[in-house]
Amino acid sequence: MTNTIEKTDVELKTDVLSELKYEPSIKVTDIGVLVKDGTVTLNGYATTYNEKREAVRAVKRVAGVKAIADDIEVKLPSSMHRTDGDIATAAANQIASCTIIPTKTITPTVREGWITLDGQVEWWYQKNAAGNVVHYLSGVKGVSNNISIKPKLTTMAVETAIQSAFKRSALFDASKIQVETSQNEVVLSGKVRNYSELEEAERAAWAAPGVFSVDNNLTLESFGFDT
Template structure:
């Protein structure tokens, strides 16, 4: 098992490795495997990148993000709203007409109703990368429809296609449109692949990620 000191060193190195992150602006503290990131960053996208970088490091149990977003330059809420609307309109897989957005002090709130769970995630990702955005609240709901009786089997089959060995260690259950994933995976990439497979299944309105990194 890695010590907290070793984890701090590796998280710091991972932040420095990513060219999209200003590692010098981020403080790293580790206690019992829990990483805390603190500091001020110029974009919400960089904040997300820092969080994901810390999660990549083997041995990290959890990440606490105390990073403030302070955009460089002046961005009015009206300008951000226009850019966000354009981003949704241009994204081929996002039903922009079904999504409404509100911007307050740089924070974008998404509402509406979509057919598929993955569309909600794509909409959130699209606006997260925009200049001036300080945060995103995703309140998009999925239009409820009956899930196929074999939806769990479909998700398990998708997991096997992505990584057959890791799929053996993942348990899938579903209740009232919510899929719960439990078990162990070897990396954050495998974790994201498992969650993505669950979101892509028909009738899935929420995904609970109880997967642990081994």
């Protein structure tokens, strides 16, 4: 018989705060945590966009989190303030120096410290790399990755590649995840144990060549133990 164990909001808040304290890149005293019905709201401020990003990623690792509202504001120290022109130049240079990103395929635009990436690449990992190389730049307050992916493989080939990747993964149970594809658009359904597994399944789906859309309908299963 399986008994379901649900964390109370107080227990979940305690776990979230502990995970934030465990992450060395986060100044937890500047971040507030509110929990209601399993939804975690983060507020307060971070001194860099990377710190804000890591705070959200830390919460995703906590079992029992059903949803996350990210209200953290990036407040840059005066020493880190840069003009949009300086940030745009730095972003363009970072993208150009990344060897896995095809040259002259991505254009960064900066407004009030927020970078928007536009362009087209063949693989998801190239799009992901472009976002990763600019998110930690000094002066950046946020990143919108609008890069599109140009499909080259058939729908069946995409589905086969994703299912094979799931079966190889040691991070989640592939038998609990269903994959459907249509014109290089992927729909994931089924159950995973936590946000980290949900995110990893989506990452594996995006990593398949030719995928340009992933609709992640995975849900979190209840936690329990056998008696």
